[in-house]
Amino acid sequence: MTNSIESKTANEVICATLSDAVKTTPDLVVLTSDSRGSAGMTSFISDNPANSIETGIAEQNLVTVAAGLAHAHKRPFVFSPAAFLTMRSVEQVKVDVAYSKTNVKLIGISGGNSYSNLGTTHHSLQDLAITCAIPNLEVYTPADQFETRALLNYLIHSKKPAYVRVGKRKLDNCYPKDWSTFVPGKANILRNGADICLISAGETLFPTLQAASILATKGIEATVVDLVSIKPLDTELLHKLAQKFNLILSVEEHSIINGIGAQIATIIAQHAHAKLKILGFPDEPAISGTQDEVFAYYGLDAESIAQKAILSLKG
């Protein structure tokens, strides 16, 4: 962890990385649906008007136009709240992007529970389930500024369609500042311990790391894995972990239905004996509150994760 470095939002990192990349990648195009401010892309659009397209509040057309641009050899990055991008536009994502294999990068901003007090209309707690079920589409959710930067540098050069879920708030640092590794289908082990394996991705990775620190004070050593690449999944590592550990705990800012935990469960059920506990959002409209309050209510804060681990180990 790199706590001495100021934390940043994913949006800040994405804007800076694309602003830099467009200087040498003139085919890069940013599309927004009245979402430039929410996406933190205002400076990119002001500085690069010829590389920016506004579609208005029309998320279906946002995705389809991006697919048309990609078909005509552009490299579109599409920004819209994850809740709308993965539901309002899901058929456009399935047909125009994934099925047609157009090189569109879909950036779902303010994902998960970022818009905590704005209600279910603005929550995207099913986006990973939806996007992972679409063939030809890669799905990623980075955890901090350094991983976001590494991921973006991959996406800029990749020719494959991808969906990326990022949150709204400043991300606590989980990686060293010079982290530049991003490999599709490759998870990262951030901490090694023999007693329990904790797997997370995105904004719940940091409280999961904190939970491992709490557990260490109680003599429980945890391995912590950042899945980051939700599709393709690092099945090789998951096989190994499922054979090595008796207990795996997954933590996610997503519905417990068909999210990260469910994907891990599929691997374990096929290949190993480990028990799995899935921590996430229950199958109900989420309560209102600050994001931290909501995380704590659903047991996704560091203390709750640690307690759940201890209880499960006693099991």
Next chain:
Amino acid sequence: MNTIELQKKALTIREAVWELIYSAKTGHTGSDFSCIDILTALYFDVLQQTPDTFGKPETDTYIQSKGHAVEALYETLALRGYFPKTDLNNFSGFKTHYIGHPTNDIHGIEMNTGSLGHGLGLGVGVALAAKMDKLTKKTFVLMGDGEQAEGSIWEAAMAAGNYHLDNLIGIIDHNKLQISGSTTSVMNSESLASKYTAFGWDVIEINGNDMTDLLDALHQDNLTSKPRLILANTIKGKGISFMENQANWHHKVPSESQYLEGLNELKAQKEALEND
């Protein structure tokens, strides 16, 4: 190519589509026949595209939003030399690429369509890219009239007007029928001309089964700084008397006697043209 030659091509395509659907026992028969003249005009006269230049940045783009009329597109592309006609022998068969809607696995097909309401937005993206790259190419999108009920069409129409995409040509195959009946009875989208005009388009209304009308409209210079809509009034099932204007021929497969009768009608039309 002169008008008579194009009319002959259109009849050849009608014969091929009729046979393809009869052999495979599947297809969107009435929808194919209504737009075959439009496809013929595009692929044999208007489109600046050949099998060799297909897909190049400066080459014209054709997107078939009404993907269900894929048999018409397949036979047009085969006749134009994009792929051998024998490729269609396994049309809709086991593991074929030649399925019941367009896919870009096939040389000559730009985008995967079939779900309605996507093509115009794709066309907006391609036309925007051409503007960004200062290319003079044009983008053509063929839509159905029943398809006009899709909300995504109007998102795309608004964007095309907003961006003054005078390099984009939308064509509506306006045969006034859809699977459940007349377009006005299922969901009245009239007046399409005034709707597109209000969305910032230049609208030309023609007889979409008349080759002269089609060529005039498709070649007409656009000096308006607006996207152009060609409202092509057509007859669903055009060319075979018992199929014309019948909603139930939307995806009906001819019986043996209907097949032979239809084939005779098409042959008679071709002979009449030969004698002209």
